[in-house]
Amino acid sequence: MTIALQYCHISVNDVDESLAFYRDGLGLEVRNDVPSGEFRWVTLGSPDQPGVEIVISTPHAGRSQEDGDALQELLVKGALPMIIFRTDDLDATFERVRATGAEVLQEPIDQPWGPRDCAFRDPSGNMLRISQEPKA
Numbered sequence: 001m002t003i004a005l006q007y008c009h010i011s012v013n014d015v016d017e018s019l020a021f022y023r024d025g026l027g028l029e030v031r032n033d034v035p036s037g038e039f040r041w042v043t044l045g046s047p048d049q050p051g052v053e054i055v056i057s058t059p060h061a062g063r064s065q066e067d068g069d070a071l072q073e074l075l076v077k078g079a080l081p082m083i084i085f086r087t088d089d090l091d092a093t094f095e096r097v098r099a100t101g102a103e104v105l106q107e108p109i110d111q112p113w114g115p116r117d118c119a120f121r122d123p124s125g126n127m128l129r130i131s132q133e134p135k136a
Helices: 015-025 065-077 090-098
Strands: 007-011 029-036 040-046 053-057 082-085 103-110 117-122 127-132
Touching: 015 029, 015 040, 015 053, 015 090, 090 103, 090 117, 090 127
Parallel strands: 007 053, 082 127
Antiparallel strands: 029 040, 040 053, 103 117, 117 127
């Protein structure tokens, strides 16, 4: 038996604004853009992980009004779980993401527990960390 992660969802306020961040800043490729009434789901992924996709959608997409409102409230507070990406060139990735105008929470530093990392907020306020394994 095998098991592998296929999709991970990220709630955003504006899909198009977030596309610029995740596609242009992080360098993820758009794999699918699915409209459904007034909502849409966009999947993105890294060429280095062809079987894993991130789905971005607004809080009310596919949810009840009550559930969408609750998720929207958490998104506005910045209280949703952080997302952590890995790169092989943290400094170049940091500069590319910073060029999108994203809010920098932490410039690249060496962490005492091993990796070198940085942190941003995406346009919707989600916290992202980007890490690079220590050089041997």
